Amino acid sequence: MASKFLLRFWGTRGSIATPGAETARFGGNTTCVEMMVGDERLIFDAGTGIRDLGNHMVKERPDGGHASLFFSHTHWDHIQGFPFFGPAYHPGFSLHIYGNAESRANVRDLLDAQMQQAYFPVPFEALQGRIDFLEIEETGHRIGDAVVRTMSGVHPGGVTIYRVDYNGASAVFCTDNEIDLMLLAGGVDKPREGHVFPDELLRFLRGVDVIVIDCQYTDELYKLRRNWGHPCVGTVVALAAQAQIGRVFLTHHDPSHDDETITAKVDDAALRLSMLSPQGLVHGAREGMVIAVDQ
Amino acid sequence: MVSDGPVGGDVSPVISDTTVFVDELSSQTTGVSLIAEVRLVDGSGLVAPPMEVRTIPFIMGRGTDASLCVADEQVSRHHCQIERDGGNYIIRDLGSTNGTFLNGVRVLICRLHPGDQLQIGSSQILFSLGYRFGG
Numbered sequence: 001m002a003s004k005f006l007l008r009f010w011g012t013r014g015s016i017a018t019p020g021a022e023t024a025r026f027g028g029n030t031t032c033v034e035m036m037v038g039d040e041r042l043i044f045d046a047g048t049g050i051r052d053l054g055n056h057m058v059k060e061r062p063d064g065g066h067a068s069l070f071f072s073h074t075h076w077d078h079i080q081g082f083p084f085f086g087p088a089y090h091p092g093f094s095l096h097i098y099g100n101a102e103s104r105a106n107v108r109d110l111l112d113a114q115m116q117q118a119y120f121p122v123p124f125e126a127l128q129g130r131i132d133f134l135e136i137e138e139t140g141h142r143i144g145d146a147v148v149r150t151m152s153g154v155h156p157g158g159v160t161i162y163r164v165d166y167n168g169a170s171a172v173f174c175t176d177n178e179i180d181l182m183l184l185a186g187g188v189d190k191p192r193e194g195h196v197f198p199d200e201l202l203r204f205l206r207g208v209d210v211i212v213i214d215c216q217y218t219d220e221l222y223k224l225r226r227n228w229g230h231p232c233v234g235t236v237v238a239l240a241a242q243a244q245i246g247r248v249f250l251t252h253h254d255p256s257h258d259d260e261t262i263t264a265k266v267d268d269a270a271l272r273l274s275m276l277s278p279q280g281l282v283h284g285a286r287e288g289m290v291i292a293v294d295q
Numbered sequence: 296m297v298s299d300g301p302v303g304g305d306v307s308p309v310i311s312d313t314t315v316f317v318d319e320l321s322s323q324t325t326g327v328s329l330i331a332e333v334r335l336v337d338g339s340g341l342v343a344p345p346m347e348v349r350t351i352p353f354i355m356g357r358g359t360d361a362s363l364c365v366a367d368e369q370v371s372r373h374h375c376q377i378e379r380d381g382g383n384y385i386i387r388d389l390g391s392t393n394g395t396f397l398n399g400v401r402v403l404i405c406r407l408h409p410g411d412q413l414q415i416g417s418s419q420i421l422f423s424l425g426y427r428f429g430g
Contacts, residue, residue, distance in 0.1 A: 002390060006403065025408045283400045288385075290404035295394065 003292035005169045006036040007210060011049020012285040014176075014216050014230070014252035015077050022258040027287020030077040031252060033173055033212055035293070037166040040144035041067040044162060044173040044212075046082040049287065054086035057093070064092020068143055070136075071099050072175050073159040074110045082111055083120050087129055094130040098141075108133050151204045153177030155229040163204060169294035170208040175252050177214060179231045179239055180222065188219050188234055195238035205243035210293045212285060213240075214252035218265055221254070233269045241276035248273065251285035328427050331377065331384050331407075333363060338417035345423070348384070353377040355413075355420065356389070369393050369416030377407070377422075384422070386413060 011029035019028040030047030043053065046069065057065060067087065072078060087093035099107030112124040140149045146166040153159040154177060161174045182201060186193035205211065215236045217225060222232030230252065240248045250269060253262050266284040273280045331348040333355075346363060355363040358372035365374070371391040378385045384407040388395040396414040397405050413420040 003403070008404075281399075283398075286400075286405060288404070288406040289397075289400070289402055291400070291402055295401065 003294050004036075004038050005166050005171070005293040006034075006290060007171055007212070007293050008034045008036075008053075008290045009049075009212075009249075009251070009285045009287055010034060010053045011045075011047040011081070012251045012253055012287050013047075013077075013255060014214065015255045017048045017077075017080075018255045023253075025259040025286065026253055026262050026284055029287055030080065031072075031175055032081060033251075035164055035171060037146040037164060038144050040146055041065070042143065042146070042148070042164060043067055043069045045070070045072055045078040045175065046080070046085060047077050048081040048084075050081035051084040051086075054084070054088070058086045058090060064090060064094075066094045066096075068096045068098065070148070070162055070173075071097070071107055071160075072162070072173065073155060073157060074099070074107060075157070075176070078176070079111060079114060083115050083122065088127045088131065089129060091128040091130075095132070097131060097133050098136050099133070149204070151200070154179070154181045156227075159229075161204070163208065167294065171210040171212070171293045172205060172208050173212050174205075175212070175214040176229055177231065178227070178229050180235045181227070183235070188222055188232055191234075195235060195242070197239060197242060201239075202243050205239070205245060207244050207246075209246045210249065210291070211240065211245050211247075212249045212251050215250040215265070215269065216252050216254045218268070233265060233272070237269050237272045237276065237282070240273055240280055240282070244277065245280060247291075248280060248282045249285040249291075250282065253284075326428065329382075330425055330427050332423050332425060333377075333413075334421040334423070335363060335365065336419040336421065337365075338367065348377050351377070351379050352387075354389070355415065356391075363420070365415060365418050365420075367416035367418045370418065374415045375413070380406075383407075384424075386411075386422075391415065 011032035012027045013030050017028050017030050029049035031045040032047045032049030032053055033044040034053055035042040115124045136150050140147045146164055149163045151161045153161050159176045163172045180187055183195055185196040213236055214230050215233055216230035217232040219232045219234045250266055262284055270282040273282050332345040334345050335343040350362050353362045354373050354376045355361055356372050356374035357365055357370045373389045374391040375386055375388045375395040378387055386405055386407050388403045394401045398412055407422050409424045411422045
């Protein structure tokens with residue numbers, strides 16, 4: 001049976017786009033993830049990867065269509081592709097845009113600002129697509145037959161984690177969340193104490209089939225970059241094991257990491273998770289990869 | 296970077312990720328062309344000779360009409376195929392029963408890179424790129 005819950009990575013890189021042969025396997029575009037749930041298209045973040053997604057959408061439906069665009073937060077690497085998102089310019093397309101809790105009121109202003117003439121030649125007003133800015137209810141938001149729920153994470157300026165449930169399957173988009181700072185005890189500096197996560201976080205993630213999660217740093221690198229807003233391998237693995245997550249896709253790859261380095265990080269994470277949770281799988285998110293969440 | 300050994304036959308050295316980006320116009324003018332190859336490793340570990348991906352789409356499956364015929368009961372008749380997208384090679388699952396795995400990840404679609412390992416049923420398929428010289 002064909003899957004009705006697809007997830008595609010259009011951008012997997014953190015911080016800044018990193019084109020080139022040494023990053024070709026995992027990809028150089030910044031964050032953009034697409035989920036197709038039934039007939040609904042949900043897009044998470046508008047990093048540079050959203051440009052190719054936009055081209056794909058216009059090619060697929062030249063007369064127009066609809067999508068919902070969710071922002072985890074509005075740092076550069078998550079909004080920079082929006083001015084190059086073809087459907088926004090197309091009068092046949094409509095977009096529902098959702099911001100994160102902290103910046104909900106000004107997502108429009110921030111998207112508008114990055115299209116001011118000092119930065120970009122085409123103003124926001126030139127967009128001919130129908131664009132509506134909406135809020136997500138804390139209790140959950142229904143889009144078609146999918147339900148989208150949110151939770152706040154830890155990142156400078158705030159960040160939102162999204163969970164999508166559809167027809168018994170579930171996926172979470174959790175980028176730029178320094179979960180190390182959510183720990184009640186333990187962590188990379190206190191290995192004897194393990195990792196004690198807040199119940200709210202574990203409940204939110206419990207049993208999801210797929211999580212797309214920022215894992216920018218190795219444990220060693222994290223010690224040098226604490227409070228930069230990104231977690232490390234040990235903490236991500238512990239969370240995946242305790243929340244009994246099925247498949248873990250590590251993303252927001254560090255711009256200084258080439259494919260070989262990322263592969264080593266992913267292998268390390270996979271080995272560590274296999275010791276904690278035999279049913280869990282860890283993979284590296286790869287630009288252009290399409291998976292079925294419900295298989 | 297070019298590795299030491301040839302892939303086999305009249306073909307070319309294996310190339311690494313750093314040489315994937317071939318300027319096709321340049322290839323035409325110089326008579327150097329990029330080719331893709333697959334090698335089948337069956338469930339008992341026997342490695343078949345490399346096979347060039349000539350026809351696109353390049354269908355892999357149990358069916359006798361597949362471009363690469365895989366004698367494996369866990370493989371669907373038309374299990375997955377290799378396509379081209381510009382200068383890239385893409386793997387696409389064709390609705391197989393048991394799935395197409397790329398380096399251990401069950402995928403529906405993904406861009407291929409040299410060194411990638413596909414798994415269908417109990418068989419592995421190794422993907423590589425090389426150059427052919429002389430047009």
